[in-house]
Amino acid sequence: MKPLEICIIGGGAAGFFAAFAAAETRRDSAISILEKGPQFLSKVRISGGGRCNVTHTPGDVRAFASSYPRGERALIGALQRFQAADTIAWFETRGVPLKTQTDGRVFPVSDSSQTIIDCLLTETQRAGVQTFTRAGVEQITRREAGPFELTLSNGFTRTCDRLLLATGGCRTPAGGGLAVSLGHTLEPPVPSLFTFHVQEAWVPALAGISVESVEASVPELSLRERGPLLLTHWGLSGPVILRLSAWGARAMHGVNYECPLLLNWLPDLNREQVATRLQALSAQLPAKRIVNTAFPPLPGRLWEQLVRTAGISPETRWSALSRSARHLLTEHLVRSSLTVRGKSMNKDEFVTCGGIPLREVNFKTMESRICPGLHFAGELLDIDGITGGFNFQAAWTTGWIAGRAMAAE
Ligand SMILES: Cc1cc2nc3c(=O)[nH]c(=O)nc-3n(C[C@H](O)[C@H](O)[C@H](O)COP(=O)(O)OP(=O)(O)OC[C@H]3O[C@@H](n4cnc5c(N)ncnc54)[C@H](O)[C@@H]3O)c2cc1C
Numbered sequence: 053m054k055p056l057e058i059c060i061i062g063g064g065a066a067g068f069f070a071a072f073a074a075a076e077t078r079r080d081s082a083i084s085i086l087e088k089g090p091q092f093l094s095k096v097r098i099s100g101g102g103r104c105n106v107t108h109t110p111g112d113v114r115a116f117a118s119s120y121p122r123g124e125r126a127l128i129g130a131l132q133r134f135q136a137a138d139t140i141a142w143f144e145t146r147g148v149p150l151k152t153q154t155d156g157r158v159f160p161v162s163d164s165s166q167t168i169i170d171c172l173l174t175e176t177q178r179a180g181v182q183t184f185t186r187a188g189v190e191q192i193t194r195r196e197a198g199p200f201e202l203t204l205s206n207g208f209t210r211t212c213d214r215l216l217l218a219t220g221g222c223r224t225p226a227g228g229g230l231a232v233s234l235g236h237t238l239e240p241p242v243p244s245l246f247t248f249h250v251q252e253a254w255v256p257a258l259a260g261i262s263v264e265s266v267e268a269s270v271p272e273l274s275l276r277e278r279g280p281l282l283l284t285h286w287g288l289s290g291p292v293i294l295r296l297s298a299w300g301a302r303a304m305h306g307v308n309y310e311c312p313l314l315l316n317w318l319p320d321l322n323r324e325q326v327a328t329r330l331q332a333l334s335a336q337l338p339a340k341r342i343v344n345t346a347f348p349p350l351p352g353r354l355w356e357q358l359v360r361t362a363g364i365s366p367e368t369r370w371s372a373l374s375r376s377a378r379h380l381l382t383e384h385l386v387r388s389s390l391t392v393r394g395k396s397m398n399k400d401e402f403v404t405c406g407g408i409p410l411r412e413v414n415f416k417t418m419e420s421r422i423c424p425g426l427h428f429a430g431e432l433l434d435i436d437g438i439t440g441g442f443n444f445q446a447a448w449t450t451g452w453i454a455g456r457a458m459a460a461e
Pocket residue numbers: 061062063064065066067086087088089092093094095096098099100101104105106107187188189190218219220221399400401402403429430431432440441442443444445447
């Protein structure tokens with residue numbers, strides 16, 4: 053009997069995981085990975101600054117899924133079938149020990165993405181999966197419910213019974229062209245996980261300063277996040293900004309990355325507590341210059357800048373701080389107003405928001421609801437996570453489910 057022919061378009065994390073899952077499920081199937089580039093897993097190589105943040109520390113599936121601005125609901129069921137703990141076990145049982153950092157990110161102990169690539173390539177060979185580079189798929193046709201016919205960039209054609217599209221995030225609508233040619237639609241792609249340029253000149257002057265916990269909000273877009281903040285040469289970065297950019301990816305695109313931003317530098321205190329602390333310093337250190345006073349947890353240079361921005365001269369001593377000036381300083385500490393003027397992509401991890409709408413896919417099998425036999429996995433779907441290993445986990449999970457389903461009877 054002719055073996056089941058499975059073709060996987062895209063040799064990235066999702067495509068490789070789908071290939072293993074299919075090979076494990078049905079040993080007599082013929083599985084091929086077709087990759088348009090000269091090498092496989094090129095994003096794995098550059099990921100996590102070359103260390104590959106494979107996944108995030110496992111936990112309750114619902115809590116884990118809440119780290120996906122797009123895809124949260126669909127991923128709850130999917131993660132119940134293959135979650136972060138399964139990813140960790142998968143790599144460790146194949147000789148790749150992993151470690152978890154205090155921030156929850158999981159990396160190979162080697163701190164090298166090459167370890168992950170070597171493991172995936174070795175396991176593919178062992179599973180008998182055929183792999184082809186420089187084999188971009190340019191066209192897919194299908195007559196009725198017959199096999200898929202693929203036209204490749206290297207001049208070859210192939211046919212298959214089951215097909216997986218794992219072509220990665222589409223930075224332009226053309227990236228989703230193959231799916232569209234088979235009847236699917238596309239949520240327009242926009243960037244996620246970016247850092248902010250800001251108009252205020254004092255911010256770049258403090259480049260390199262970080263604050264452990266800041267609350268950043270964009271009231272007009274109903275966005276609010278809390279976490280570490282980094283001041284950079286162009287504006288603001290750090291987990292709080294990346295999270296804000298992920299949740300606000302579409303809304304911020306809508307305002308052309310120009311909007312007011314509020315920062316609360318002391319989110320653990322309320323306004324009254326901040327005012328009381330300033331009043332206490334006036335009483336305790338009347339002769340000391342305000343800018344020279346330690347004000348933990350704020351770094352000294354940032355405190356000095358915030359005092360100046362509140363209109364208080366560097367010469368002012370606590371005894372001379374008027375009630376209205378104290379009020380202004382309090383406001384500045386809990387509600388600094390800045391202006392976002394553009395964005396830069398985060399160099400360690402950037403993903404696309406948008407792709408195949410999740411309503412067009414059955415998440416139990418990752419099969420298309422429009423074209424039977426066609427499956428989807430990875431970033432091509434309208435799923436994206438915040439930084440920290442969530443994007444790879446979505447690729448492993450959806451790839452694994454798709455692979456098993458494609459090879460099922
Ligand atoms: C710089 C950077 C760092 C990152 N770091 C992390 C991290 O540390 N942790 C994390 O969780 N996420 C990280 N990400 C995100 C993560 O890399 C992606 O979410 C993940 O790679 C998606 O996997 P995928 O298999 O869906 O797509 P991809 O890895 O993009 O693979 C898709 C493959 O399909 C191929 N392809 C496309 N079209 C065709 C075609 N027509 N025919 C044949 N082949 C085709 C492409 O060449 C590509 O190789 C990072 C992203 C970037 C850009």
